[in-house]
Amino acid sequence: MIVVPADRLSPDALQSVIEDFITVQMPEDWSAEEPIATRAEQVKTMINKGLIEIRFDPQTQACGLFEKEKN
Template structure:
């Protein structure tokens, strides 16, 4: 994969319902385990974090996004997604 700044493609929102339960679990797990993820003053258990992210996905507060330029998938806040849309 070569990086061509001029031919960058915009990120694509992916609906959680379009992803297998196993893949969705992996995406959420990866997001939780990423270094630097902040959950406030007190550290929460993995299962608690997982439920919080799943609920945020269900409520539309966070989005699953595929970046075709890097071929990666991540979770971003609704605000981050709106900023990405403005850059198009």
């Protein structure tokens, strides 16, 4: 897996990765009734704070969001 800085993705690509995370990998403690736009802003904040990161898998050619590994 390759870590990809958020600013290396186009705004549309970043939004797509975030929406995939929200709809497929949604954390259990998030309300299903909360608007996607609200959750997307929360995810962007988590990315900016370094809590989660974007990773690219060269084998599957897919991106996803993952909790940042602690060193």
